Amino acid sequence: MLFGTISKFNYFRAFSAQGNQMKNHKSGRRNSSGNRSFSKNSGRPNFRKSNSRSRFKRFGASPIDIQQFIQKATNTVKLKPVIIQNSFKDFGFNAEIEKNLEKIGYETPTPIQDQSINHIMEGKDLLGLANTGTGKTAAFLLPLIHKCFNDNSQKVLIIAPTRELAQQIDQEFKKFSKNMRLYSAICVGGMPIFRQISDLRRNPNFIIGTPGRLKDLKQRKNLNFSMFQNIVLDEIDRMLDMGFVDEIRQILSELPKERQTLFFSATMPSKIEVLVQQFLNKPITIKTVTGQTAANVHQDVIKVSADQKFEHLKKLLSTEEQKKVIIFSETKRDVDKLAKGLFAEGFKVDSIHGDKRQNQRQKALSRFKDDHIQILVATDVAARGIDVSNISHVINYTVPQTYDDYVHRIGRTGRGGHKGTALTFVN
Ligand code: AMP
Secondary structure (H helix, E strand, O other): OOOOOOEEEOOOOOOOOOOOOOOHHHHOEEOOOOOEEEEEEOOOOOOOOOOHHHOOOOOOOOOOOHHHHHHHOOOOOOEEEEEEOOOHHHHOOOHHHHHHHHHHOOOOOOHHHHHHHHHHHOOOOEEEEOOOOOOHHHHHHHHHHHHHHHOOOOOEEEEOOOHHHHHHHHHHHHHHOOOOOOOEEEEOOOOOHHHHHHHHHOOOOEEEEOHHHHHHHHHOOOOOHHHOOEEEEOOHHHHHHOOOHHHHHHHHHHOOOOOEEEEEEOOOOHHHHHHHHHHOOOOEEEEOOOOOOOOOEEEEEEEOOHHHHHHHHHHHHHOOOOOOEEEEOOOHHHHHHHHHHHHHOOOOEEEEOOOOOHHHHHHHHHHHHOOOOOEEEEOHHHHOOOOOOOOOEEEEOOOOOOHHHHHHHHOOOOHHHOOEEEEEEEO
16 A cells, blocks of 8 residues: 555556566676577557557547556566677677767667667668667667768758657767767757757757757758758657657658668557658568566556545655656646645655746756756656656656557656656546
């Protein structure tokens, strides 16, 4: 029991002792053939399919059927070993990249890195189906950094669904390409466009952006998509969910014919299949998705009436294990109200949502990352793609409207192989 008055449904559980995939890289045991062996979740709970057709309409549609959701999570997680075939040395990266990887402390590739890097290094098009938080950023960045270092005329366009994800990709880029004289520009909304225009004039190899701002820059003639021989679409399923399909089509159709195209997605709705057929050239498909939710995230529900919710939340947040918590609520107003209420109760809390300026969102995120605050209250959209490695708990103060949103919310915890807990308030 979490605490006395809360009744809890224990069957809402896909918790597994094995989930420390990423942490195990350092300690991954070698098997008889000298490969490292990892465990993965092969038992995929039979949840509602998360393609865009099955999404509930935002308004006027029935919410997730919690009961069905809970029962289907009773499936025990079966374990199957994942064999990691390569070490980072096997990929043939430039010495500078190897040095940087050593500094960062990456010792063993994750499954998506292990299975996709060789193909990307060979210049092939690739569709990577991987859960969020499994190391896909390095899977595409490392080979592309290698390529640009060898041929400075190469240009890479990376498109991500949100500003935060674009910024995280840029942070990873800077770590992997340190001292290599490769540069990047970020082109995302909510930040001054003129600064981005002057960054673009410096002729960076990597441009990382969100679809809307990239389109704006193109319309202003500050960006010409025909100069990119390499394109990465990260979290393409999210971008389609967010309604960016036209922008993506437009950008892809303006790229040169001779190019390398990489798509990454956690799910494979039919809309993506169409894009793959149209825009990828004989792609290799790599699938390391191990279930829609990570096996190392303990999931549970808390049954509580609406008038008791805030009291319960306070008690929950006061328990010792709630070290770093992201709380989701539905609307911007609810997020503000909840953050204010918790602040008034003495919690260290900040909030992010779409009405906040980008620098306010960044500041809240940095304070959260650096442990200056314990709690971040967020809307779904604002929290998309956030990669903070040690979030201990995700609390769904409101039930998400779609199962996709749920998967995305709880993917903020249990990252990089850490264990995490996701709790959903239901009444
Ligand atoms: P991503 O899915 O790219 O957002 O990565 C999730 C987290 O895993 C990030 O914090 C990465 O820094 C970390 N990570 C990625 N690849 C590795 C690796 N090979 N070894 C250890 N950590 C990694």
